[in-house]
Amino acid sequence: MEQRHLGRTGLRVSRIGLGTLTWGRDTDERDAADLLKVFWEAGGTLVDTADVYGDGEAEYLLGQLMEGLVPRRDLVIATKAGSVPDPDRRFDGSRGHLLAALDASLSRLGTDYVDLWQVHAFDPETPLEETLGALDIAVSSGRARYAGVSNFCGWQLAKAATWQLAAPGVRTRLSSTQMEYSLLQRGVEREVLPAALDLGVGLLPSSPLGRGVLTGKYRHSTPADSRGASEHLAPFVAPYLDDAASRIVDAVATAADGLATTPLQVALAWVRDRPGVVAPIIGARTAQQLTEALSVEALSLPDEICQALDDVSAPVHRYPDQDWSTL
Incomplete structure (x- = not known):
């Protein structure tokens, strides 16, 4: 599988990533092993997880599989921290919470470092410089090799990435931002993607198949075994x-x-080859689904097909995006 640089860094990842959102909950150890083996044998390296997926079971399961199935050195492990199961505070970007969460993730994963550590979401109750300081500590201590963010809107991403580039001292450049992006959800094109392109931050699209809808499985009914x-x-x-x-x-x-x-391959090829995209994250339920997704490696969409899909899915961006003089 082709490898791409993650943002303006030296880290290279496979241009399709494997997601683990349902591992330890809907995806058991046997199915997870099948998925990871298929992914690895196809040349996939980027595996995305988070400390809250399956209440930690996704990380634990991935760690178990790295012990006996796939060598740790062959994978780029990305995890996230900052989401909390608290109805009064959904996100906690404080230094104490983030670093404690990272240590817990490393323990579950059975490794002494992660390749990419991401802040799961913006926390308006914590100063941004404190949140970013936790990324600096994680990288300088060797517990994380690279750092990124997830679910940051345009101004939040721009502020965070600029702070890391401009603040004095040894700071960790943001290498990635993970956001939902597909033919059914193109909101990132308004501000997030332009900011990422300008600041050298690579985009990792989540739900690139529109939460499964772009596969066409829901065109006539809802399959009983579907999400x-x-x-x-x-x-x-x-x-x-x-x-x-x-x-x-x-x-x-x-x-x-x-x-x-x-349809799966068309939808995935479209988002994979968009400007600024590094690696869409695929959350397949079965090895068969993943195999079909990975076969997109050989597919490049003709320009006329891309244009037709762009037209039919185009989001409405008005002021301040369009030329004010035409309003």
């Missing part, structure tokens, strides 16, 4: 089952028919 039929994941899928999404899915299916491929 859309799952009690705890149905609300996650539901926002992308409206008429606007249906028109985009139909266009993807039409493109797939014309290219003799699948």
Whole structure:
């Protein structure tokens, strides 16, 4: 699999990443082992997790598999910290919480470092420089090799990345930002992506298949074994089952028919090759699904197909994005 640099750093990752959101909850050890083995054998390196996935079970399961299935040196392990299961405070970006969470992640993963450590979300109750200081400590102590953020809006990303470049002392450059990005969710194109491109921060798209909807599986009904039929994941899928999404899915299916491929591969190739994108994160349920996704390595969409998909899915950006003189 092709390798890409993560932002303006020397770290290289596979241009498709493996997500572990459901590991330890909906994905058991056997299925997780199958997924990791298929991914590794295809040349995949980037595995994305978080301390809250499965209440820590995703990290623990990944650590167990690295012991006996895939060598640690062959993987780029990315994890996140900052989300908390507290109804009064969803995110905690304080130095104390983040560094304690990192130590707990390392223990579950069974490793003394992670390749990429990311702040899971912006915490408005903690000074940003304190949050970023935790990234500096993690990297300088060797517990993390690179640092990034996740779910930061445009101004938050720009402020954080600029602070790390401009503040005095030894600071850790932000190498990545992880955000939802697909043909069904192009909001990052408004401010996040321009900021990332300007500041040398690589984009790691989550849910690149529109939470599974872009595979076409929901075009006529909701399969009983799908996440859309799952009690705890149905609300996650539901926002992308409206008429606007249906028109985009139909266009993807039409493109797939014309290219003799699948809607999954068309949708994934589109986001993989967008400017600024480093590696979409795929959260496959089965090894068969992952194998289909990884086969996109050989697919490049023709320019006319990309343009048609751009047109049908184009978000509405008005003031201040368009030329004010035309308003």
